[in-house]
Amino acid sequence: MVNIEKYFGLVCALKNINLQVGRNEIVGLIGDNGAGKSTMVKILTGVHQPSRGELYVAGRKVDLKRYNVKTAHEYGIETVYQDKSLGEKQVLWRNFFIGRQITRRFGFIDVKKEKEIANEIMLNTIGFRGKGITVDSKVNKLSGGERQGVAIGRAMHFEAELIVLDEPTVALSLKEVRKVLNFVHKIKEAGKACIYISHNLQDVYEISDRFVVLDRGEIVASIEKKDTSLQDLDDFLLTYAHGLKDKRES
Amino acid sequence: MNRTRSIIKILGKIEGLPVATVLVVLIIAFMITAPDVFLKWRIYMSFLQTVAPPLILGLGLTFVITAGEIDLSFPATVAFAGYVFTWSFKNFGESMDPSLAAAGGLVLALLAGGVVGYINGVIVAKLNVPSIMVTLAAQFFWYGVTVLLAGGLQAALTTIENNHIHSLFVGRIYGVIPDPARGRIGIPVQALWALALTVFLWFILNRHKFGEAVMFIGDNPNVARVMGINVEATRIQLFTLMGVISAFAGVILTLEMRVFYPTQGQGMLLPVMAAVFIGGTSIAGGVGIIVGTFFGSYIIGSLEAGVVATGISGFWVQLVQGLVMGGSIILNTLLIEGRLNVLGQRFRQWGMPVGTGYTPEGQIPPQSGD
Numbered sequence: 142m143v144n145i146e147k148y149f150g151l152v153c154a155l156k157n158i159n160l161q162v163g164r165n166e167i168v169g170l171i172g173d174n175g176a177g178k179s180t181m182v183k184i185l186t187g188v189h190q191p192s193r194g195e196l197y198v199a200g201r202k203v204d205l206k207r208y209n210v211k212t213a214h215e216y217g218i219e220t221v222y223q224d225k226s227l228g229e230k231q232v233l234w235r236n237f238f239i240g241r242q243i244t245r246r247f248g249f250i251d252v253k254k255e256k257e258i259a260n261e262i263m264l265n266t267i268g269f270r271g272k273g274i275t276v277d278s279k280v281n282k283l284s285g286g287e288r289q290g291v292a293i294g295r296a297m298h299f300e301a302e303l304i305v306l307d308e309p310t311v312a313l314s315l316k317e318v319r320k321v322l323n324f325v326h327k328i329k330e331a332g333k334a335c336i337y338i339s340h341n342l343q344d345v346y347e348i349s350d351r352f353v354v355l356d357r358g359e360i361v362a363s364i365e366k367k368d369t370s371l372q373d374l375d376d377f378l379l380t381y382a383h384g385l386k387d388k389r390e391s
Numbered sequence: 392m393n394r395t396r397s398i399i400k401i402l403g404k405i406e407g408l409p410v411a412t413v414l415v416v417l418i419i420a421f422m423i424t425a426p427d428v429f430l431k432w433r434i435y436m437s438f439l440q441t442v443a444p445p446l447i448l449g450l451g452l453t454f455v456i457t458a459g460e461i462d463l464s465f466p467a468t469v470a471f472a473g474y475v476f477t478w479s480f481k482n483f484g485e486s487m488d489p490s491l492a493a494a495g496g497l498v499l500a501l502l503a504g505g506v507v508g509y510i511n512g513v514i515v516a517k518l519n520v521p522s523i524m525v526t527l528a529a530q531f532f533w534y535g536v537t538v539l540l541a542g543g544l545q546a547a548l549t550t551i552e553n554n555h556i557h558s559l560f561v562g563r564i565y566g567v568i569p570d571p572a573r574g575r576i577g578i579p580v581q582a583l584w585a586l587a588l589t590v591f592l593w594f595i596l597n598r599h600k601f602g603e604a605v606m607f608i609g610d611n612p613n614v615a616r617v618m619g620i621n622v623e624a625t626r627i628q629l630f631t632l633m634g635v636i637s638a639f640a641g642v643i644l645t646l647e648m649r650v651f652y653p654t655q656g657q658g659m660l661l662p663v664m665a666a667v668f669i670g671g672t673s674i675a676g677g678v679g680i681i682v683g684t685f686f687g688s689y690i691i692g693s694l695e696a697g698v699v700a701t702g703i704s705g706f707w708v709q710l711v712q713g714l715v716m717g718g719s720i721i722l723n724t725l726l727i728e729g730r731l732n733v734l735g736q737r738f739r740q741w742g743m744p745v746g747t748g749y750t751p752e753g754q755i756p757p758q759s760g761d
């Protein structure tokens with residue numbers, strides 16, 4: 142992303158964003174509420190269009206006027222959201238293929254094939270076994286961690302080069318968070334890149350190769366994991382938050 | 392216990408089964424209480440004729456409700472399309488073959504319905520106005536347009552009966568049902584059209600990309616959007632489809648009556664909505680049950696005649712209707728959410744004296760105020 146800016150009316154949500162993600166690199170994106178993390182992700186994944194700036198995928202410039210969720214998928218960018226990746230009342234196999242169904246003539250869905258592939262993803266990519274979850278289960282019967290597993294498995298199945306995880310562990314129990322982190326490790330093993338957004342520093346620290354700190358619509362720091370420790374990172378963020386707070390008060 | 396639970400689970404998975412059961416029970420009850428009427432073919436042929444238009448409307452409304460929207464304007468569309476059809480038939484009929492004129496009228500009526508729906512859809516999707524308000528306004532507006540254009544008058548289609556379009560859409564098929572007493576009883580063709588449309592729209596909702604988009608939008612439009620569904624376009628298509636379907640129902644109604652009247656369709660709003668809800672489609676969106684709407688429409692359509700035929704006073708009609716509707720909706724909700732067992736346990740719990748501390752196995756003791 143080069144010089145990306147985004148305005149909502151007169152409000153500037155993002156200013157001068159320059160971000161590069163390497164192949165098979167896991168970037169932890171950190172920032173306080175309202176820092177612009179979600180806006181940035183939505184531009185990257187084609188949900189919003191930026192007001193200004195350029196986007197390059199694998200060295201090629203992207204035509205932003207025609208950039209949307211579908212073209213983002215074609216470029217290999219997939220997203221897993223905190224809570225809005227899956228249709229809750231829909232069965233799993235529909236959720237795997239929503240937006241890019243396997244169709245026969247006239248746009249009718251090839252249900253048998255979709256179910257087969259969905260089953261394959263569940264067993265091999267995600268590693269769901271037993272527990273009464275099948276491709277015909279509805280999403281609202283799944284636990285939070287399992288849902289994120291489904292969303293990550295879906296992203297991996299569609300050969301994503303870059304998987305964006307937007308706060309995937311909010312509202313999950315510790316055990317479920319562990320599951321999600323294991324899924325992220327699988328992304329790394331599979332040779333894919335990942336942007337991981339979270340409030341929980343510990344999680345970000347464990348899985349990321351590099352940390353990018355976003356504050357009030359600007360990138361304020363980019364730190365390699367080898368140059369810092371969890372404690373240092375924590376201190377850095379705290380001083381940053383306090384520093385701004387002091388400035389505002391004066 | 393386990394076996395009954397799994398049987399209930401399997402039965403719950405068959406689409407529309409609870410509501411089909413209600414219909415069968417209802418018909419059997421009427422057969423017992425009014426054998427003179429309900430053991431003859433004639434009443435069923437009458438149902439096939441009268442239920443067709445509301446059933447067709449219900450199928451469209453099932454899509455709309457599945458998408459988490461509502462359409463209150465279809466009664467006006469029924470009237471407006473009926474007017475367009477009648478006007479075209481009368482005007483074209485002077486200079487061309489009557490069957491061609493009727494066919495042209497049908498096409499124009501469907502187009503008119505499409506335009507009404509398209510406008511609804513654009514306002515809902517692009518301006519983000521809630522559909523209940525948009526379509527309420529549209530109901531008044533298009534009904535007003537129809538009354539104005541028709542000058543408030545009804546119009547008889549006296550020559551339509553021998554028309555090919557008439558026999559194609561609302562004709563009768565004779566010779567299938569024997570009736571020695573009266574000679575000829577025909578199956579109304581519109582019932583077959585309604586059935587064909589039920590099958591077709593089932594496939595569209597459950598097996599087509601469009602139907603899947605409708606379900607996901609009704610479930611959660613934000614999820615649909617981030618997964619690459621064009622929410623706005625789908626909503627516009629949805630309301631356009633509803634408009635065309637309403638127009639088709641309007642033409643069927645006009646053809647069958649052989650007269651257009653400006654208030655046609657006006658009484659259909661609540662019965663059609665009731666049929667969709669009886670069928671198990673959820674007002675919350677995300678789930679649409681076409682088969683349920685099919686049987687639900689027949690339940691609504693047979694209740695009035697049934698209650699009257701049993702010989703009790705006509706004043707009972709609405710009361711019985713309310714009871715049957717309430718019962719089916721509760722049954723549906725419990726079956727779909729698999730809460731029948733919980734209910735059974737709850738009854739047993741209530742049956743126990745207070746303070747014994749009894750709790751069914753696997754249940755958490757009830758909290759105070761639970």
